[in-house]
Amino acid sequence: MPETDDAAESLTDTIGVADAMRRVLAAEREADEAIARCRQECQAELESARLEAHRIIERAEQLAQAIHGRTERIATQRAAQHRADLAEQPVTVNAEVFAAAIARLAERLTGREL
Numbered sequence: 875m876p877e878t879d880d881a882a883e884s885l886t887d888t889i890g891v892a893d894a895m896r897r898v899l900a901a902e903r904e905a906d907e908a909i910a911r912c913r914q915e916c917q918a919e920l921e922s923a924r925l926e927a928h929r930i931i932e933r934a935e936q937l938a939q940a941i942h943g944r945t946e947r948i949a950t951q952r953a954a955q956h957r958a959d960l961a962e963q964p965v966t967v968n969a970e971v972f973a974a975a976i977a978r979l980a981e982r983l984t985g986r987e988l
Contacts (some may be wrong), residue, residue, distance in 0.1 A: 981987055
């Protein structure tokens, strides 16, 4: 019965090969599923990061606008205060300095020395 033993051994080998192939295919399926899950997780993380970046940019723009508005209000208040302070100060004019300035202006405008 050596032929029977050979046939049984061949059948056992065939079953072993088929079993190995099933394990390889199952491992390949598991790897494909793991890769797909990893891609989904990466996409979710990427989308979360994009949303967070968008929120940060929006917040930075809001803060910049708030700072700009506050700075503008402060500058306007200080300019008004400065104008009020100047209005309260008496204006003094040195007649000689004023006359010299008028003469220089006239020379520039006419191109002639006075």
